Amino acid sequence: MSARLDGADPWDGGLSSDVQEIAQQLLGRRLSTAFDGVVTEVVIVETEAYGGADDPASHAYRGPTERNAAMYEKPGTLYVYRSYGVHWCANVVVGPPGRASAVLIRGGVPLTGHERMRERRGRADQLADGPGKLCAALGITGAHNGTSLDHGPVRLSPTTTGDPFEIESGPRIGITRAVDRPWRFTARGIDGSSLAAT
DNA sequence: CACCTGATTGCCT
DNA sequence: GGCAATCAGGTGA
Numbered sequence: 001m002s003a004r005l006d007g008a009d010p011w012d013g014g015l016s017s018d019v020q021e022i023a024q025q026l027l028g029r030r031l032s033t034a035f036d037g038v039v040t041e042v043v044i045v046e047t048e049a050y051g052g053a054d055d056p057a058s059h060a061y062r063g064p065t066e067r068n069a070a071m072y073e074k075p076g077t078l079y080v081y082r083s084y085g086v087h088w089c090a091n092v093v094v095g096p097p098g099r100a101s102a103v104l105i106r107g108g109v110p111l112t113g114h115e116r117m118r119e120r121r122g123r124a125d126q127l128a129d130g131p132g133k134l135c136a137a138l139g140i141t142g143a144h145n146g147t148s149l150d151h152g153p154v155r156l157s158p159t160t161t162g163d164p165f166e167i168e169s170g171p172r173i174g175i176t177r178a179v180d181r182p183w184r185f186t187a188r189g190i191d192g193s194s195l196a197a198t
Numbered sequence: 199c200a201c202c203t204g205a206t207t208g209c210c211t
Numbered sequence: 212g213g214c215a216a217t218c219a220g221g222t223g224a
Contacts, residue, residue, distance in 0.1 A: 062220095
């Protein structure tokens, strides 16, 4: 399996209705923040697709709530929620509006701002290899929930790094409902070694 | 209102 | 591998 964006807006047209497709297309793209004048950036290497009312594992399965409100916003909106009362997890809302499907960003490879990310994580390794770790490394918090990934404080690049990779799929992690759906996607072949480091 | 669970992480044995 | 941390949402009395 392979995925290319070819410059097309991944949230437009028919693609928007297929959250699994988008989840795979987000692999290899860059997620970045620039707080206090310091840019931190990772390459997305692991994602999970979550549907709306049709997905028992989705936060939107039981309809709109105060927490999941951002999921009902337009595609390209950032949905951040608190996990286990401790961590933050970031999702990319995908279309169409009102469907409330989103892609959880589960892991990334550090690309820019390693020093700042090490400070935020309090350690030098495993900076972004988990949804909570990734948010911590980039400084993403609930304050950014509902912001635009196109114009907001948290940005998602429209293209991939260009590095070749293969996509592996498997069951989603940490859920108890709809565990049979293989909606977790991992980019195999991206380890950061060939990516520019700063 | 009380209780339970969870799209996790990191420290402990 | 086990388990505590820590809290909002969901469930039920």
